[in-house]
Amino acid sequence: MTYIEWSTHEPKEGQYVWDGIANLEQFIQIAQEEDLYVILRPGPYICAERDMGGFPYWLLTKYPDVKLRTYDLDYLREVEKWYGVLMPRIQNHLYKRGGPVIMVSIENEYGSFSACDGRYLSFLRNLTESYIQNEAVLFTNDGPDQLPCGRIPGVLATLDFGSVGNPDSYWQKLRKYQAKGPLVNAEFYPGWLTHWMEPLAQVATGPVVSQLRRMLQQGANVNFYMFHGGTNFAFTAGANDGGPGRFNTDITSYDYDAPLDEAGDPTSKYFAIRNTILEFLPDPGVSVPSKLPKMNLPPVKMNRLGSLLSEQARQILAKYSLSSRRPLGFEALNQHSGLILYETQIPKALHHSDPLTIRVDTLHDRAYVHVDNKFVGILSRETATYSMPIRLESGTAKLQLVVENQGRINYNIANDKKGILGAVTLNGTELLNWSMTGFPLENYSQLENYIDQFSGLEETTGSVKIFHGEFNITTDNIYDTYFDPRGWGKGVVFINGFNLGRYWPLAGPQITLYVARHILIQGKNTIVVIEYQKEVMQGTLINFRDQAILNGP
Incomplete structure (x- = not known):
């Protein structure tokens, strides 16, 4: 299962991105080469703990009063435009055309949304159907108690739930609205999300495999969310409204306590789930993933290059x-x-x-x-x-x-x-x-220009300080590592121009940031840290560890 994030593919209005991490068609093709089916979740709202639930921010610039996820004509017009670009890229990969895409979702957990706008769901069903044309299964997904506002006539309704509760009662609720058809848990949660300033969310393995076993005994279809942990790089992490006066921001890591962790390494939960599945299905003969090496790096001395408040920084870095x-x-x-x-x-x-x-x-x-x-x-x-x-x-x-x-x-x-x-x-x-x-801190070339032109003469007592360092990797064998900001406060870090995301060891629980080996190069590597609040001295060291620390400080 993969979400399709509108904001990734259209970060600025009318400017579409389909390469690199946004190469959707290549992703689908790789899945097919690996004999995997694909469940596509085009939203247009996806949640996924991503900024604005995957919507591009410019919708709020263009339409300040837009009512997202409703029968708002401005919103519907933009969705039509977006689907007109997206869906033709999907069509050749649909199951009935020989592709691996077996299911396509309509919206995401709409039953949990207060609007409960049936006209909007009907519009989105008709729009999606006009492209999919029965060449893959359309579906919705909702919690067991959110079906009244989430289901759509003529569309397969599925549920999402984790290891808590009795699936029998959940299926009974589904059958009140959908008398026949497959039982599907479209998002079975083996873990959970974490906010800054909260304990790390962890879900015990025992209840996960017990719930999985019960569902498989019932002949249900199960899709894990998440099976492989991930990372909300750059400024993609979202937030939650925790009620009046409560605002909770998501950590950068999306490890999720998943069976495969943020780096793709198998956990004990992975092996327990695998063994449970083998109780019901034959061993496919696929090799078990092994934990890949990680590396430490020598400490990196960071040079302080002034504050964002300085005139020099404004001239070069301001949009x-x-x-x-x-x-x-x-x-x-x-x-x-x-x-x-x-x-x-x-x-x-x-x-x-x-x-x-x-x-x-x-x-x-x-x-x-x-x-x-x-x-x-x-x-x-x-x-x-x-x-x-x-x-x-x-x-x-x-x-x-x-x-x-x-x-x-x-x-x-x-x-x-x-x-x-x-x-x-x-x-x-x-x-x-x-x-x-x-x-905006989106254009790394501006940071490079600032570093190159920094005079060293202008300093302020303001916060938001810019630091720069370099380190060499001499080996051919480059492995994943973890940026360790202990001793720093709160900010954002770039390695070789790639924005790793937000760090905040003062708040926790996440301490280290995941650095995929593909970000690093043999030879000289650069690191730029923008520290928002703590007074960090010239020459302070940054460390890279061979283990993640997600449950600190």
Whole structure:
């Protein structure tokens, strides 16, 4: 089973990507070469703990009030356009045309979505059907209690559930709506997702294999989600709305406590599942995967190259700089990811108040607060910290907020826009006339230019510092490794121009970031770290380990 992520293939409106990690057709062909069937999940909403559930951010730029996953005409028009590009690439791989694609989903767990819009589901069924034309099975998937709003007449309904509960009762609920047809658990969960600042989610092997055995005894069809762990590289990790005042961001690793871990190595859970399947099916004679070697690397000395707040960094790394009476958000500024620097002058009438209380209404998601380039504290949606006292030095004039997008909500989509979306006040006085400087951190060549041109003369006491290091790999045998940021705070890291994703060892539980061997090269390798909040000294070391640490600190 594979999700098709709209935002991966159309990151900017009308600009399509089908190569590299986005080469969908090659992926399907490889599956066929390996005698595997393929279940495609084109969404257009996929969840998967990905930023905005796989939707491209620019939908919110183009249509600020769009109602995603409903019979909203603007949304439907964009889905039609997207499917018009995507579906012709799928058609030749459908089962009845000799391809491996046996099933294609319509939406994803729609029964859990509050809209419960039957017209939308009918539209999406008809649109998908116009391309698939009975050459593969169309299906929906929902939790056992979410079938009333998730099922679609004439489409195979499937369930998703994990190792908890009795599958007999789940199938009975399915049969109330679907009297006949196969019993399918389209997402059987052998593990679970993890948020920052939470314990690592782990699911015991015993209940997983017991539940699997029960389903196989019932003649049910079972698809694991996830069977192979993964990684939310770059800024692709999403977030969840945990209820009023609660915002939970997903860690970079998507190891998921899966049978095959993030690096593809078999776990004890894998062997237990394999043995259980062999109770029902003959051994196919496929070799059991073995754990691949991992490597340590010598410590890398990191050189500090100034702050993102510096004039030099702004000139080279900023995508734009503009002004507005009130702050504008990421989507209004057509920015997907990274950081926005918001700046305004502090009114002279407030200079003699001590202390001042800054408050940011509707902050999405995290603000690194500065006064005249001096880092003074953090406001955070995750901890519901929207105000703090600040002190002004003599002659203070400027307030600066570096706002981080930590990932858009991916479940029960609610147009999770980013940036400062409300008023900013000091002692109750609204601050106006803002300048905004955007740092999407998407263009690595800009970072290379900054490193090459860094004068070493300009330094600030601000946060968001840029570090650069180099290391050599002399061996021909390059293996996976793990970036270890212990001693650092929170930020993002690039190796050879590839964005590994967000690190945050101060919060945990994830400490290390997975570095696939394909990212590394023989000879000189480069590493760039953008540290958002901690004061890290010049010459601080970065380490690479041969083991993952996902359950820290």
